[in-house]
Amino acid sequence: MPRRYREIENPWIHGGLAAVVACLLLLLSFHLPFMRYVVDGVSLTLRIPEYPALYLRARGTTFLRWLQSGESMRRRVDALERENIRLRILLAQHSLEEEELTTSSSPSLVSARVLLRHPLNWWEEIKIDAGASRGVRIGAPVLFQGHLVGRVRQVQPFDAWVRLITSRSFSIPAAVEDTRDLGVLTGSGEGQILLRYVPEERTLPVGSSVITSLLDEDFPPGIPIGVLTERGSASFGGFRSYTIRSGVPLTRLYGVQVMVQKEEAAGEKLATGD
Amino acid sequence: MKWCFLLWYFQDVLQIFGEGYFFAPELFLGAVLLLMSSEEYDHPGLIWFSFLGGVIWDARWTGFIGMTAGIYAVLATFFSSLWNSMPDTGRNKLLLFAFLGGSHLAVGIARCLLEMSLQDTVWVLFLRQQIVGLPMMYMIARMAFPREGLYGAP
Numbered sequence: 552m553p554r555r556y557r558e559i560e561n562p563w564i565h566g567g568l569a570a571v572v573a574c575l576l577l578l579l580s581f582h583l584p585f586m587r588y589v590v591d592g593v594s595l596t597l598r599i600p601e602y603p604a605l606y607l608r609a610r611g612t613t614f615l616r617w618l619q620s621g622e623s624m625r626r627r628v629d630a631l632e633r634e635n636i637r638l639r640i641l642l643a644q645h646s647l648e649e650e651e652l653t654t655s656s657s658p659s660l661v662s663a664r665v666l667l668r669h670p671l672n673w674w675e676e677i678k679i680d681a682g683a684s685r686g687v688r689i690g691a692p693v694l695f696q697g698h699l700v701g702r703v704r705q706v707q708p709f710d711a712w713v714r715l716i717t718s719r720s721f722s723i724p725a726a727v728e729d730t731r732d733l734g735v736l737t738g739s740g741e742g743q744i745l746l747r748y749v750p751e752e753r754t755l756p757v758g759s760s761v762i763t764s765l766l767d768e769d770f771p772p773g774i775p776i777g778v779l780t781e782r783g784s785a786s787f788g789g790f791r792s793y794t795i796r797s798g799v800p801l802t803r804l805y806g807v808q809v810m811v812q813k814e815e816a817a818g819e820k821l822a823t824g825d
Numbered sequence: 826m827k828w829c830f831l832l833w834y835f836q837d838v839l840q841i842f843g844e845g846y847f848f849a850p851e852l853f854l855g856a857v858l859l860l861m862s863s864e865e866y867d868h869p870g871l872i873w874f875s876f877l878g879g880v881i882w883d884a885r886w887t888g889f890i891g892m893t894a895g896i897y898a899v900l901a902t903f904f905s906s907l908w909n910s911m912p913d914t915g916r917n918k919l920l921l922f923a924f925l926g927g928s929h930l931a932v933g934i935a936r937c938l939l940e941m942s943l944q945d946t947v948w949v950l951f952l953r954q955q956i957v958g959l960p961m962m963y964m965i966a967r968m969a970f971p972r973e974g975l976y977g978a979p
Contacts, residue, residue: 560867560868560869561869562868562869562872562901562902562905562906562909563902563906564869565868565869565872565873565898565902566872566898566899566901566902566903566905567902569872569873569876569894569895569898569899569902570895570898570899572876572891572894573876573879573891573892573894573895573898574891574895575891576880576890576891576894577889577890577891577892577895578891579890579891580883580888580889580890580891586890589884589890590884590885590888590890592884593881593884593885594884594885597837597881597885600834600837601837601838601841604837604838604841604842605841607842608841608842611842667888669888678888805845
């Protein structure tokens with residue numbers, strides 16, 4: 552056998568080359584956005600052979616929960632949370648005479664688990680295991696324990712990417728519950744939530760609750776976000792920022808709830824047979 | 826080779842069922858090393874095969890494309906080198922099981938470090954993976970040497 556051919560058979564050459572390719576792929580996965588589509592594509596393709604296991608796991612999980620003694624209590628808490636959100640929505644609707652929002656279009660919640668949370672985009676986005684097949688739509692609010700934690704930014708059939716409220720790219724109008732002052736809610740990209748563009752002459756009481764306002768078409772008004780904790784020292788153009796502490800621990804997002812329209816949630820129930 | 830596909834799928838299914846409770850045992854890597862020990866397949870091909878399996882695993886579960894693939898390929902290379910350098914008498918069940926167990930531990934630790942940011946009870950998942958996976962690694966070693974004792978004697 553020629554010497555060159557024997558060298559190609561050397562496993563160290565192949566192993567070293569594979570390690571280099573692996574490092575390159577790892578670097579690319581950090582920096583190229585299309586790698587996300589690769590991840591989504593593989594997840595979607597594997598969905599077919601994985602379907603029996605996913606179905607059995609879903610059924611098994613439901614059965615185990617049913618067996619657990621705390622099941623009825625959890626259901627009650629969930630129902631109360633949903634009722635609380637609905638009441639807040641109805642209250643805001645009533646006070647602002649928004650009668651065109653009827654009860655039939657009131658939102659419902661779909662539970663989802665967090666699949667991915669990339670350390671390099673820790674405060675930017677998460678991937679959840681609920682997608683278009685369960686009624687999730689782009690722009691839908693995402694809640695954790697009844698508090699707003701993000702909005703859906705990209706939807707696949709069986710999963711979705713959620714932009715967190717701590718992201719720099721997140722931006723919605725929000726209101727201070729006590730004073731009805733409005734501002735723009737956004738993230739710092741480093742774990743902070745900010746209420747921007749509050750007029751400098753307005754001094755908002757620290758500890759006031761911040762909720763979603765009627766000004767965003769995707770978000771129903773009255774969803775709790777957090778409380779004001781600190782007034783920004785600097786002012787720009789006559790406006791000031793306030794720091795908001797989220798009502799829930801954003802570092803411990805294992806499962807979230809996506810707000811979908813009632814008809815879509817009903818469609819999901821029909822599809823899953825629940 | 827079909828064992829590799831089957832065990833990759835089985836590992837994937839275990840990951841689906843065990844998500845949040847334990848990490849899936851590294852059955853695919855075990856299958857690749859088993860094939861390497863049989864000497865019926867060329868080792869470079871199996872190194873790249875393990876790399877490919879790792880890439881798909883990363884795309885499906887970790888999001889760090891290349892991490893598992895690199896670890897699999899490096900471990901397969903080490904095993905190939907070790908196995909080739911051993912005399913026939915040294916290639917026994919004990920050596921294979923020791924390498925399978927060590928590889929299983931190494932990949933488990935890597936997963937542990939990766940998932941540390943996502944779950945606070947990650948060491949429990951790691952321990953459960955080792956408890957579930959090590960007997961499976963022994964079964965794989967037994968498949969390679971069904972008629973031999975631990976040190977090679979029948």
